[in-house]
Structure formats: structure tokens, C-alpha cells
Amino acid sequence: MSRENGRPDAGASDAGEQLALIREAVRETKTERAKPRTWRGAELAAELPVARVLVDKGLVHLDRYFDYAVPAAMDQEAQPGVRVRVRFGAGEKGGRREGGKLVSGFIVERVAESDYRGVLAPVAQVLSSERVLTPELLALCRSVADRYAGTLADVVQLAVPPRRARAEAKPSPAPLPPNPPPEPGSWERYGAGAGFLAALTRGDAPRAVWTALPGATWPQELARAAAAALAGGRGALVVVPDGRAAARVDAALGELIGAGRHVLLTADAGPEERYRRWLAVSRGAVRAVVGTRAAMFAPVADLGLVALWDDGDASHSDPHAPQPHAREVLIQRSVHERAGFLLGGLSCTVEAAQLVETGWARPLTAEREVVRAAAPLVRTVGDGDEARDAAARAARLPTMAWQVVREGLQRGPVLIQVPRRGYAPRLACERCRTPARCRACAGPLEARDAGELCCAWCGRPESDWHCSECGGARLRAQVVGARRTAEELGRVFPAVPVRTSGRDHVLATVPGAPALVVSTPGAEPVAEGGGYAAALLLDGWALLGRPDLRAGEEALRRWLGAAALVRGQVEGGTVAVIAEPTLRPVQALVRWDPVGHAVRELAERAELGFPPVSRMASVAGRGEDVTELLRSAELPVEAEVLGPVPLPVPDPGRPRRPGDPPPGEQWERALVRVRPGQGAALAAALKAARAARLVKREGEAVRVRIDPPDLG
CATH class of the missing domain: 3.40.50.300 (P-loop containing nucleotide triphosphate hydrolases)
Known part of the structure; x- marks a missing residue:
């Protein structure tokens, strides 16, 4: 692979200089190797005077090493694995490389000669003599970058934490001798x-x-x-x-x-x-x-x-x-x-x-x-089952679920899992559960304190709502948040303390005394004294109804995580899940059989050609850019392109996430599927196509993700 002395940041340099540097890199392969020369005749290291540096630039078309000369004064410190500062993007002036920005990087090896035929710029500074990028870590980072169609610099940035000089100055303790083997x-x-x-x-x-x-x-x-x-x-x-x-x-x-x-x-x-x-x-x-x-x-x-x-x-x-x-x-x-x-x-x-x-x-x-001895008893109840008494209706619970809570409180704390945090509920049609949306901007409708409907996005009131799918006029809470659930249960069980655990305030543990613990998935605290007496898993349909290939798997994972905190069946532990009892994830929970559920899911994925049986890549960006990148990429034989299709516009009320399109832009996404064994070729082809587009300055950036977790 040809190496050059550096080039400017693509965001700051002009296209002409970039193209000139690319042409120069091609010419280097036809020239004889040159001994390094530095500015103003500086004395070089006597042995291995060339350092190959991984420059901290995560641009896909710069995913290679760059050669720099090692001054004699830095010979001892400039060893493979250390952090350095180098001039990157230097230009030619009087036959010498000058200018360029100082950027950070890592020396990956020292060699005797360089493939670059021009004048090598010297390493500007050795930031630390600590060898943080070991050969084993470098090889791992290179492997990960190749698998995910990424750049080595990006992966190294994830692998090596930022430097803290005071931490490096402190010596580490001497290693201790190994312990004897533990008992099983x-x-x-x-x-x-x-x-x-x-x-x-x-x-x-x-x-x-x-x-x-x-x-x-x-x-x-x-x-x-x-x-x-x-x-x-x-x-x-x-x-x-x-x-x-x-x-x-x-x-x-x-x-x-x-x-x-x-x-x-x-x-x-x-x-x-x-x-x-x-x-x-x-x-x-x-x-x-x-x-x-x-x-x-x-x-x-x-x-x-x-x-x-x-x-x-x-x-x-x-x-x-x-x-x-x-x-x-x-x-x-x-x-x-x-x-x-x-x-x-x-x-x-x-x-x-x-x-x-x-x-x-x-x-x-x-x-x-x-x-069976370790797992709690799991009982199911359909979400549409009507409560037969006033207390259960007030708590929005079917009678059986309310009884599980009441009996559990006699023996210890009870866990209530709610699929979302917060207070304000989203509304849906009571008959068909189609989300209730504003007729002006399609934003979600919500109920204000006075019971009036209004849009959560534009604030427009909605006085005469009817479902666009079935014509129904009655609404129900689509998913009620944890805080509101805690308030409603607190009114039904006024003598019982109510605790909440969620993203803003996550509890690690709760006492073993009777209490209601309302938590979002993943934030469930551990109950002292042997676990919860009972658990109630609310709004199961909200987890199962997500438009995601992993909806069933994820719902079962969250239910098992909560149910595992409940005492075993022999100790009276009971779990009630409010979801359709005949669904596969619900039955897997009842039998406590996550492996059987995963095996059946894998068999269905194999029939449909979905990951992980196949390998898949997501290509997202403006429609014309996605189409052009896929047209120019040398995809593996028999690669199947699905789409592109428009991506949903993110809700303006939530913070931007990695992968979201810029505000005001409509993006499209295509999925590229290949058979097993072609994943590496797919990643290499998409990476090469992205690099070529960046060099030619064609269109806007396109985001590529290998093995995307969301295929909804």
C-alpha cells in the first residue's frame, strides 16, 4: 500500500489539492524507495528512521498509515504504540513539505525505508512514552474496522481512552500471584x-x-x-x-x-x-x-x-x-x-x-x-379482560392481576414493570388501538388536566376525534408512564409505600418490606431478603407491537429480567403478565424457555433469509446518494438490494440520535443482504465505494452500518 506524508482535512482543504495528493499516491507505487529526508537537514535516528503513523483522522479514504521521519532526539521515545503529534496535510514549497496542522496519532511500527519518494516531515512531538497501542490491540482494532466497514482510526478511538498525564506519572502496583481455583x-x-x-x-x-x-x-x-x-x-x-x-x-x-x-x-x-x-x-x-x-x-x-x-x-x-x-x-x-x-x-x-x-x-x-424450582409461577391475563370490582378498575388492572398484587403485598415487595417512563400517556383507539393523531400535523394527541384533547406537537385542540381506521370515538391510554402508574396504584393501596425507578432516578436495591416498586424495563432494583413476592408486567402488547424484527425477543428479554427478581415458585413467587396468552413470547415466559423461543426465531429467520443467518448492511442518506453509492459499489455476487425506502422523520420533540438525518431532510435507506461467508466482501465493497465518493467529492455523505440491530 502506498504511503504519503499527510494531507489536509477534507472539510478544510480544496478539492484540487485532494485530487493532487491522490494522484501522487498512485505515482508512488512506480518509484524506487527513498531514504528519508527531513526539514533543514535535521539528524535522523541511526536505526529504523521512519515511523509509520496512524493519524487520528476517521475519514474512510484516509484509512492507511503515513510515513514520518524520526529525529535522533526522539529515537528512544518514538517507539511503536506511543502517542505522537505530527504535521498532517503539509504542502510542497521549494521541494520540501511544509505547513499542515498538528494532529495526534500513534506510531504503529518503525522501518528502515519509506515508500514515499518526497521529503518526509519529522515527527513533531512524542506526547508520551507509554505504549498504549500494543500489537495485539492494533490487530483487534483492524479486524473490527474491516468487519464493520469502518476506519482503523475510529476503532482505535473507541479502544484507547484519552490520555491523562497525571495518571501516567503514577506507577502501577506489582502483579499479585494467582489464587487457587474457586469452588464450583x-x-x-x-x-x-x-x-x-x-x-x-x-x-x-x-x-x-x-x-x-x-x-x-x-x-x-x-x-x-x-x-x-x-x-x-x-x-x-x-x-x-x-x-x-x-x-x-x-x-x-x-x-x-x-x-x-x-x-x-x-x-x-x-x-x-x-x-x-x-x-x-x-x-x-x-x-x-x-x-x-x-x-x-x-x-x-x-x-x-x-x-x-x-x-x-x-x-x-x-x-x-x-x-x-x-x-x-x-x-x-x-x-x-x-x-x-x-x-x-x-x-x-x-x-x-x-x-x-x-x-x-x-x-x-x-x-x-x-x-421449574427456581422460576416463579407465571400467570397470564389478556389485556382486554374486564375488572369485576371497583378497586381493580381504579388501578387499570384486570381482577386477577390486582389480586396478585394484593396477595403479594402481604408477603413482601411487589414489582410493577411499565414499558415507558414519565407521566403523560399517549392515546389510541379503544377498539383497534390505532394511535390517535392530530389532523393538522399528525402529531400524537394527549389529554390535558381538564380532560381536553390536544396535539403534543402543535398544541391544536381536538374536540371531535374519530378513529381514521374503524371510526371509533372512544380512546384509551396507549402506554401509561411509570409516574402516573405509581400515582394510580398509590390511591388504590394508600397504606403501602410506592417507589419508582427509571432513567432519571434508578434504584439499586429496595428493602424487603411490603411496598410497590414501579420501574421501567432495565431499571428494576434488586429486592433485599430473597427477592420480590410478586411482579406485574403491564402493557405487554406495547412491547410486542413494535415494528421491529426483534420485538418478540426483546419483550421476552425484558419480562425475564423482571421476573427473575421474583422469588421461586416453591417460595410463593408469582408473576402476572398482561398480554395475549397465545403469543409465542408469552408462552416462552410461562414455560421459562428462552432457548426454545430463540431456536424457533432462528428457524424463521433462516426461512426468510434474515440476520444472523445472512449478513446485512444498511445504507442511509439522501435518495440519490444511496442509489449512486449502490450503483458504484462492487457488491458480492448474488447480493440482494432491498429498497431504498423513505425513513420515518424523527419526532422533533426528542433529542437527535446517531444516525438521524439532518433537520429538514428526508432520508432513504436500502438494505443489502448477502449469504453467509460474504460479509467481509460486502463490508469491503461498501467501504471502497464510500472512499471513492469522498475523493471525488460526489454528493452528500452516506451512512453505512453493518448488521443493523433495527430492521423494522
Whole structure:
């Protein structure tokens, strides 16, 4: 690959200079290698005077290394893996490269000669002698960038945290000797659980998809798996969805192996402290990491185990380019570093089921008798069932669900899961459940304090609403928020304390005394004293009715997450779910069979050619730009293009998210589907097409995402 000395930022330079640099790069392949020369005859390093630098520019057409000369004064510090500052985008003047902006980068290697035939600019500054970009981490980042049609610079930015000089100045503690192997403990409830831990201790690389039993023991089980890898003299990495889960696993691992043997990597620690802990891992002072999504790149030495908890959680998918998923990154690490792999959760995704079906991993489950003893009793009630008494009607609950709550409060706290936070409800037709929308702007209608209808977007009152689908005139709350649900239940049970847990205020634990705990999915606190006495899962149709390929899988995952906090059936734990009893996810919840649900979902995906059986890419942008990119891309043979189709315009009331179109623009999206084994070719073709468009300055930017999670 030809290398050049740098070029200006595409957003700041003119098109002529960009084209000139591209032509120059092509000419370089036909010239003899030149020894490096620097400005004003500066003395160069005696050995390996050329540094190949990864410049911190995430533009797809600049996804390569650039050569710089190493001055003799920097010879000792300018080693592979260190951070540097270089002049990027220098121009020619009098036969020399001059000017250009100072940008950050990493030295990836030192070589004796450069492919570039001109005058090499010198490395301007070595920011730190700390080797943060190790060869293993660089190889992982390159692999992830290729898989997701991204740039190496973007992935390295995700993998290496920003520098904090004070953290680098502090020495890391000396590594501690390994602990003895842990006892299997609750892993003995799983048929092959003890054998899995033994294989990790021996230094093997077992791969398992683990369906955890309900209850609060999964953090201790993850900790035992990590401790088994450490006992074998290797490292361990555990990635969980959020800070609450990370804190639970961190506490369990600290209790098991003692202090100073692992670190917790989460955003809550703050930039400097997090970087200090990351350096301890990079320097080999500690060999075990527990953390959230960004920890998937943690540079653990001699990795023996990578573990991921609850891979269906959306927080495992990084919103920043190229949007890698933690599951796929850890799979690559397991293969490249010959480490054990553990994918665990209360539920089971179709991707996890495919790993087992293909034989790449083995199932790690408990016998049905053990599952039935640990799981609560699940009762179903249709959303349309009418309450037979005034108290149940006041709480908007069918009679059976109200009875579950009332009986549960006699024995302990009761969990109420509500699909959304907040207070103001969205309204829908009572007969056909078509959302009620404004006739002027199509915004959602809501009920104000006086009971009057008005539009949530434009504020226009609606005095005579009728359903556009069935002509009905009666409305119902489409989904009532957590705060309003708490108020209504508080009026029905006035002597019982009511607590809420949601995005703005998430509770970690609640006391074991009788109380109503109203929570949104994923924010459910753990009940002390053995768990909740009962749980009520409201508005199940709202989760199942989402226009998303994963609606059923996601609804079941959220229900299982809440129901697993309830006491087992032998202890009287009961869960009531308000949803159509005949639907597949509801039946999977009743039987507590997430694996069976995932296997059936995978079979249907195979028939329809949907991921993960196939590989798919999303191409979004202005309609003409999407069409032109797909026309110019050299897609794999038999690639199927679906669309493009218009994307829905985001609600103006919510904050912008990564991937949203610019305000006022109508975007379209096309899906490109290929058969298994062609994913790498698809990613390479789309990346090359994007690079060519950027070089030619054709049209607007087009966003490409490999394996998009939302195909609704």
C-alpha cells in the first residue's frame, strides 16, 4: 500500500489539492524507495528512521498509515504504540513539505525505508512514552474496522481512552500471584458448569452459551468463571450492560479473589481514574477486568476468558462509528487470542442460538426440574379482560392481576414493570388501538388536566376525534408512564409505600418490606431478603407491537429480567403478565424457555433469509446518494438490494440520535443482504465505494452500518 506524508482535512482543504495528493499516491507505487529526508537537514535516528503513523483522522479514504521521519532526539521515545503529534496535510514549497496542522496519532511500527519518494516531515512531538497501542490491540482494532466497514482510526478511538498525564506519572502496583481455583458453587446447578470452570483453570478455551437460572446469583457465577481463568495463570474480561450490573459483578469478584487483583472500568469512575485503571491493565499489573461496553477492548495480557452478560441489551452496541457490538468484538478476541468464551443471560438471543446450532459454542443450561424450582409461577391475563370490582378498575388492572398484587403485598415487595417512563400517556383507539393523531400535523394527541384533547406537537385542540381506521370515538391510554402508574396504584393501596425507578432516578436495591416498586424495563432494583413476592408486567402488547424484527425477543428479554427478581415458585413467587396468552413470547415466559423461543426465531429467520443467518448492511442518506453509492459499489455476487425506502422523520420533540438525518431532510435507506461467508466482501465493497465518493467529492455523505440491530 502506498504511503504519503499527510494531507489536509477534507472539510478544510480544496478539492484540487485532494485530487493532487491522490494522484501522487498512485505515482508512488512506480518509484524506487527513498531514504528519508527531513526539514533543514535535521539528524535522523541511526536505526529504523521512519515511523509509520496512524493519524487520528476517521475519514474512510484516509484509512492507511503515513510515513514520518524520526529525529535522533526522539529515537528512544518514538517507539511503536506511543502517542505522537505530527504535521498532517503539509504542502510542497521549494521541494520540501511544509505547513499542515498538528494532529495526534500513534506510531504503529518503525522501518528502515519509506515508500514515499518526497521529503518526509519529522515527527513533531512524542506526547508520551507509554505504549498504549500494543500489537495485539492494533490487530483487534483492524479486524473490527474491516468487519464493520469502518476506519482503523475510529476503532482505535473507541479502544484507547484519552490520555491523562497525571495518571501516567503514577506507577502501577506489582502483579499479585494467582489464587487457587474457586469452588464450583452454584455452577453445579448447570450440567456442565463445573467442567467449564475446570477447563478454564487448565488453560483450555471452552466456548459456551449460558442460560442463567432466575435469581440473584448470576454475578457470583460470572465472578467464579473469571476466578477460574485467573487461577490458571491467564487473564479474564467480563463485559456487562450497565454500571449497576458492573458494580454487582465487581463486588462478587472482589469478595472471591481479594482486593488489587482486578479493576472496574466504567464511566462512573471519571476520566483520570478510569485511565489509571486502564493503564494498570495495559502494564500487566492486573489481569482481570469488569466493565461496560468500552471495556471490550481492554488490553488484558494473556487473555483466558471473555464473558458477556445479556447480549440482547441495546447498550452493548456502540453508537459511535463504526458501531461495533460487544458480542462480535469478544468473539473475535476469543478466536484471535485463543481465549475461553462465555455468553450469558437470563434470555437467549438468536445470535446466541446460532452459535450453538453451528457448533461454535456449547449450551450451558440447567435441567428442567431445576429451572421449574427456581422460576416463579407465571400467570397470564389478556389485556382486554374486564375488572369485576371497583378497586381493580381504579388501578387499570384486570381482577386477577390486582389480586396478585394484593396477595403479594402481604408477603413482601411487589414489582410493577411499565414499558415507558414519565407521566403523560399517549392515546389510541379503544377498539383497534390505532394511535390517535392530530389532523393538522399528525402529531400524537394527549389529554390535558381538564380532560381536553390536544396535539403534543402543535398544541391544536381536538374536540371531535374519530378513529381514521374503524371510526371509533372512544380512546384509551396507549402506554401509561411509570409516574402516573405509581400515582394510580398509590390511591388504590394508600397504606403501602410506592417507589419508582427509571432513567432519571434508578434504584439499586429496595428493602424487603411490603411496598410497590414501579420501574421501567432495565431499571428494576434488586429486592433485599430473597427477592420480590410478586411482579406485574403491564402493557405487554406495547412491547410486542413494535415494528421491529426483534420485538418478540426483546419483550421476552425484558419480562425475564423482571421476573427473575421474583422469588421461586416453591417460595410463593408469582408473576402476572398482561398480554395475549397465545403469543409465542408469552408462552416462552410461562414455560421459562428462552432457548426454545430463540431456536424457533432462528428457524424463521433462516426461512426468510434474515440476520444472523445472512449478513446485512444498511445504507442511509439522501435518495440519490444511496442509489449512486449502490450503483458504484462492487457488491458480492448474488447480493440482494432491498429498497431504498423513505425513513420515518424523527419526532422533533426528542433529542437527535446517531444516525438521524439532518433537520429538514428526508432520508432513504436500502438494505443489502448477502449469504453467509460474504460479509467481509460486502463490508469491503461498501467501504471502497464510500472512499471513492469522498475523493471525488460526489454528493452528500452516506451512512453505512453493518448488521443493523433495527430492521423494522
